[in-house]
Amino acid sequence: MEWLKTLLLLVNVGSALVVIALVLLQQGKGADMGAAFGSGTSGSLFGASGSANFLSRGTAIAATVFFASSLGLSMVASQKVSSGSVMSQSVAPASVGVAASEKPASAAQQIPN
Template sequence: MLLILNVIYVLIAIAMIALILMQRGAGAQAGSGFGGGASATVFGARGSANFLSKATKWLAISFFVISMGMAWYATRKAGGDAAPTQAAGGMMSEAPAVPAQGGTAPAVPTAPAATVPQAPATPAPQVEVPAAPAQQAPAATQSPESAKPQPPAGG
């Protein structure tokens, strides 16, 4: 039964691909101005929009229904039990179980603790730093007139 369902599933997928590729895109009407207008007469006066879109819709619905059915079937036990089974080889099948309240957790290896030096208990003595002697700031820019030597005053 599952083999037949898989074959039908693949055939529906191939049919959907074919029908989607045969449909016109949004910009297909721009190409009809250059001599491609006769392609719409294959499916009748209205073109292929009705037949292809309806067929694609029903194929997509059946594709999703079969997908959900196969997913539901894969999560159930073969004996008809209603409880879902754990997938063999799944990613979470190897994870350790969470211990119950009051239980002990499995030992996890950790890196050795690094030794961090402690800060001194008393503050360091305050050292006075002498102030730098004040200097006169040099002139940033001088105009060409002020760069000329000035005659001495008084003469």
């Protein structure tokens, strides 16, 4: 079960980074108006309108993968590891190393001469 959690976490982080990169690569709406009046270059690697379609579809796919992996992570985290709740489990007190019947040493005995 731990490998599934690790895989979902890697997919979640990877898709988040892809969404960030794709959003930063997209042009704003003002860039399209400048290209329409001839003041900008409308040609790109994917064509005049191909980049908007490619980047927006890629962003939608990466966002869907991100949301699905987030949902999967929440489902894996919500499963109970043991039966019963945390409050019902009894924990043994930690041993201090000094028995209750022993008296602590005085400060004069602890300081070496």
